[in-house]
Amino acid sequence: MPRELKADAADFENHFLDLLSSKREASVDVxxxxxxxxxxxxxxxxxxxxxxxxxxxxxxxxxxxxxxxxxxxxxxxxxxxxxxxxxxxxxxxxxxxxxxxxxxxxLRYTDPVGVQLGHRWTxxxxxxxxxxxxxxxxxxxxxxxxxxxxxxxxxxxxxxxxxxxxxxxxxxxxxxxxxxxxxxxxxxxxxxxxxxxxxxxxxxxxxxxxxxxxxxxxxxxxxxxxxxxxDMIAGPSEILVIADGKNNPRWIAADLLAQAEHDTAAQSILITDDADFARAVEQAIAIHLQTLTRSEIARESWEDHGAIILVDDLEQAVPLTNRLAPEHLEIAVDDPEPLAAKIRNAGAIFLGRHTAEVIGDYVAGPNHVLPTARSARFSSGLSVLNFMKRTSLISCDAQSLKAIGPAAVTLAREEGLTAHALSVSLRLEE
Amino acid sequence: MPRELKADAADFENHFLDLLSSKREASVDVxxxxxxxxxxxxxxxxxxxxxxxxxxxxxxxxxxxxxxxxxxxxxxxxxxxxxxxxxxxxxxxxxxxxxxxxxxxxLRYTDPVGVQLGHRWTxxxxxxxxxxxxxxxxxxxxxxxxxxxxxxxxxxxxxxxxxxxxxxxxxxxxxxxxxxxxxxxxxxxxxxxxxxxxxxxxxxxxxxxxxxxxxxxxxxxxxxxxxxxxDMIAGPSEILVIADGKNNPRWIAADLLAQAEHDTAAQSILITDDADFARAVEQAIAIHLQTLTRSEIARESWEDHGAIILVDDLEQAVPLTNRLAPEHLEIAVDDPEPLAAKIRNAGAIFLGRHTAEVIGDYVAGPNHVLPTARSARFSSGLSVLNFMKRTSLISCDAQSLKAIGPAAVTLAREEGLTAHALSVSLRLEE
Incomplete structure (x- = not known):
């Protein structure tokens, strides 16, 4: 059985912290x-x-x-x-x-004192x-x-x-x-x-x-x-689905299982404001599991790491989501944009009832290599930027060096770096 | 004495490989x-x-x-x-x-089949x-x-x-x-x-x-x-100066020493097409060292890790620079842009005779936290991007899902991921 948490229960914070800190991967030292x-x-x-x-x-x-x-x-x-x-x-x-x-x-520009600055990506x-x-x-x-x-x-x-x-x-x-x-x-x-x-x-x-x-x-x-x-070292895959009671429970059940079938260490979490809907999703999962090729893996993942969080209002899902920082986030409601706008930490957001996360795995266009294990707090999915690097460009002439050089000499001396100071002051003496 | 390499010498490639692979840091296992x-x-x-x-x-x-x-x-x-x-x-x-x-x-756009795509930085x-x-x-x-x-x-x-x-x-x-x-x-x-x-x-x-x-x-x-x-783990600092014979040797000597005074493991390299100028820079270094506060550190760095590479033509510096991938690169010639345009691997480039690298350490504007140890081949200096992350955004409606969903189902089945296929096919049946 997956965990069930109620956001208004007295011990919710403890259970949620437990969920946040649960280690799903056995680390082998190789x-x-x-x-x-x-x-x-x-x-x-x-x-x-x-x-x-x-x-x-x-x-x-x-x-x-x-x-x-x-x-x-x-x-x-x-x-x-x-x-x-x-x-x-x-x-x-x-x-x-x-x-x-x-x-x-x-980027290339000349600043007000005449220093030419910029950067170049290669x-x-x-x-x-x-x-x-x-x-x-x-x-x-x-x-x-x-x-x-x-x-x-x-x-x-x-x-x-x-x-x-x-x-x-x-x-x-x-x-x-x-x-x-x-x-x-x-x-x-x-x-x-x-x-x-x-x-x-x-x-x-x-x-x-x-x-x-x-x-x-x-x-x-x-x-x-x-x-x-x-690139980053990817951990087991994760999905968080925020869904109201008006979704087809079979769809949401399939979404949760699509993540779970990757790996027994994968994690699927549902946040909903409708207890009956949560029950219906659980039943649909049980039915789907009867026919899936990888049902053993999916079942183990769902039972060991799955969770259903019941909230009074989907607004309550926002801070929980930001703390979970999920790799994949589905927002399955009629108008997902207001909720999405408040989400700061997520690898990718799938908006609306028809946007199955799986569409992003294959054909939507964005990358499916995304930050796992709460690292969406500080990192991004794979992109063109991973294969490029930026070189800063700086150009002073005698005139512009006079404008900013003295401050560099002052700071170099404060830091006790006299060769630094010399390198600029020699050029200022000219 | 710093190493001296002549680009037209028969054993140059071996000496250059040696320079590339020289380890300057004693690694202590803590x-x-x-x-x-x-x-x-x-x-x-x-x-x-x-x-x-x-x-x-x-x-x-x-x-x-x-x-x-x-x-x-x-x-x-x-x-x-x-x-x-x-x-x-x-x-x-x-x-x-x-x-x-x-x-x-x-980024936010709707593609020709009606899928809404984008990304958001936070x-x-x-x-x-x-x-x-x-x-x-x-x-x-x-x-x-x-x-x-x-x-x-x-x-x-x-x-x-x-x-x-x-x-x-x-x-x-x-x-x-x-x-x-x-x-x-x-x-x-x-x-x-x-x-x-x-x-x-x-x-x-x-x-x-x-x-x-x-x-x-x-x-x-x-x-x-x-x-x-x-952020990246920074190694000892480095500078590569490409300079013709028309520079003031005292300036270039100070630039090389400004890097050397950081750390005995720092590295300063001069590439020039003028042997007399190289000699003059070495003499200026000896003179500067008499007055610098951190002359012991600077001297040790210069003698142990410094290098002068004599080339016939500064164009020859381009492939050498790209292989060295220096943290800092000064191009001290009258018209540095054509050479700079050919440099692919460098943390920051300082253009022209008046742009002392030190100006970038303090007041130019670009970041002084830059990739060391040849990592400019694949990484960039510290920037605003280090403190932001990107969330992908995907939104399909029933119509646009019909356009791209079948391909996702095909690929999911090929990969043996039947819950993935189900998650999309259920929505296509609607």
Whole structure:
């Protein structure tokens, strides 16, 4: 049974704090193993990479066979259901269009004393995209991670994907091809992260590594951070649905289960002002669970981490939502905008009864890589900005330096930095 | 003696690779100590904080005395040199003006099939600012870290600063006051980072922690990352100066030393096409070193990590610069724009002979917190964006869902996620 909390109960705050602080992920410490693998790949390059691939993916490769060939990609695309290829192309076009609007503007201006200032955005040169193998190998994730890099203008986009026992999802290759991935290597795990960070004889190093992975991949990304950039380390997925009693309970039940089916550690929370509706949703969940492919996972997630919060008025949901800072927030009411305007912490907001969160997972356009575990308090979903960086630009002439230089000399002297002071004062003496 | 490299020498590439990969920082592993301190602060709150402050700062405080009072701040401001206060105010006004131009735009549009899309930026609610104590306690850093948060619209800006033996730089308090810091606590080290991340009886927790610190502070920030956001972990400072032979060697020598005086691990590199000029700069450095307050530090940095690279043509500096990805880049030539346009990786570029890098440390306006250790390849300086986060907005009605929903159902089924498919297909059946 999921937790049930009533916002007007005397012990609500304690139960809510409990919900906020509940740890859903078992943290396994794989840091030492990962450090060894990374050091080995750094030192021995391809030889280490091939060795780990033999060991972990049961796959005997030579260095020449690491890269997936254009012929293999073509064959994969041909093997896919044409409807699925069309669906991927629709998704790719919409994701590209949305992300193109995130491209930041350069800045250049001259201030009143004549100092020329500005900034310039440039794309990262090379990006690595980690794609998990096996059942968590999602073509939609390939699009969501690769397309922001392409829109940013990354020159070289390199994908790594493990192929345990040689098996690779053809639709993942099709998605990579549609997204314009430049190189694909059939390696995974910490060893693939090491290859992207340090480079090997076959794989040139990249500047940033993004994409989801298991505990080994996450630990490897953390360890190479600094040598390369990384995206955030994603935790289990979450949804918060704010719904009044006028929703179809079957729809809301499906939304809650769509999150729950990802992972037993996923979390689905419903906030409603209608106890009867809450009951109806619970019943609909029980019925849906009878037919879902991943019902065991979904059931465990819902029973262990799910919650229903009853409030007197949906306005009460606002501060609770901001404290939960959910990855996904659905606001299923007739007029969602006034509530949405008061939400400060959420990765993405899905407005109105027809906007299933799932639409954002695939085809809406915004990124589905979003901050989890309350990190929407301080971070944002994956975007074009992750693949760009900003350079400040400053230009003084003799005249404008006279206007602001003396203050710099004063502060440098206060900080005891006499070479700093000298560097400006010499130019002021001229 | 700094290294000297000639770009046309046969072994140049090896020497340059050596320069790129040289580690300047001794890494001390303080992770276990820091983990203990953090756990203690998390569990015991103020009691732990006061205990570590007694131990590390030799300061006996009660919880009531943790916070710096308005009267203390006023007294500090009154004790400062009025010229220094004026210089700080000039700097603050210019930093505020520059950063205000970084504020990102919200987005809202309806696409051709009727889906409403967009994003909204909001400020982080509470930010913590770490300020080192002792000699590295720089008022300029207070402005550079605090003002982007204020411009972003952060509600609550909390500063922590250790006061070893009770000593606190009055100009640091003045800078905090000018920058609009809301709360100041006289604590430092890993214990202060823990207090900001977890909260104590006296200090409410924040959502993001920024600011420089020693190895303990850096390790603590890394360990609390995820619970709160953090800025980048800064390494030792660096400058790369591209200069032709028409510069005053004393100016360029001072610029190289201004970086070197920060830290023995700092790095100053000169790229020039004029061997005589290089010689003159070296001589000017020797002369400047005779009078600088921090000449021992500057000399050690220059001798151990400094470098002069002789090129035939300054165009050759472009690919070298992009590989070095320096924190600071000066381009000291008559017409710096064509060279600057080709630089992709640099934290900040200082254009022309009069733009001493130091001007950017204090009063130019752009932030002086910039990516070090080649991370300008993938990251940017501190900005208003560090204190804001973006929420995606998606809204479908029945009609627009019909346009894009079927593709989502197709992809969900391909990924084996039947609850995902159900969540959309139920709404399409309507």
């Amino acid at each position: 840091n030492d193993t990962v450090a060894e693998i990374l050091a080995d790949v750094r030192q021995r390059g391809d030889a280490a990479l091939l060795n780990y691939t033999r060991r972990f993916d049961r796959l005997e490769l030579t260095a020449d066979e690491l890269r997936v060939t254009p012929a293999e990609i073509e064959a994969a695309v041909a093997a896919c259901n044409p409807d699925s290829i069309e669906a991927l192309k629709l998704a790719a076009a919409r994701i590209t269009d949305y992300h193109a609007r995130q491209k930041p503007e350069d 794309a990262v040169e090379a990006a690595g995209l980690y794609v998990p193998g096996g059942t968590a190998s999602y073509p939609s994730s390939v699009l969501m991670n690769a397309l922001p890099a392409k829109v940013a203008g990354v020159d070289r986009l390199v994908m790594v994907v493990p192929t345990p026992d040689g098996v690779l999802n053809p639709l993942v290759l099709a998605a990579a091809s549609i997204a314009g991935v430049d190189e694909i290597y059939r390696v995974g795990g910490a060893q693939a992260v090491g290859a992207l960070a340090y480079g090997t004889e076959t794989i040139d190093p990249v500047d940033i590594i993004v994409g989801p992975g298991n505990a080994y991949v996450a630990a490897a990304k953390k360890q190479v951070f600094g040598i390369v950039g990384i | 992770n276990d100590t820091v983990a203990e301190i953090l756990a203690d602060v998390r569990q015991r709150g103020d009691a732990a904080l006061l205990n570590y402050t007694r131990r590390f700062d030799r300061l006996e405080l009660t919880a009531d005395e943790l916070r710096v009072t308005p009267a203390e701040i006023e007294a500090a401001v009154a004790a400062c040199n009025p010229d220094s206060i004026e210089a700080l105010k000039l700097a603050a006004a210019r930093i505020t003006d520059y950063h205000a131009r970084q504020k990102p735009e919200d 400020a982080v609610e509470a930010a913590g600012l770490y300020v080192p104590g002792g000699t590295a306690s720089y008022p300029s850093s207070v402005l550079m870290n605090a003002l982007p948060a204020k411009v972003a619209g952060v509600d609550r800006l909390v500063m922590v600063v250790p006061t070893p033996d009770g000593v606190l730089n009055p100009l640091v308090l003045a800078a905090a006051s000018i920058a609009g810091v809301d709360e100041i606590y006289r604590v430092g080290g890993a214990q202060a980072v823990g207090a900001l991340a977890y909260g104590t009886e006296t200090i409410d927790p924040v959502d993001i922690i920024v600011g420089p610190g020693n190895a303990y502070v850096a390790a603590a920030k890394k360990q609390v990352f995820g619970i709160v956001g953090i």
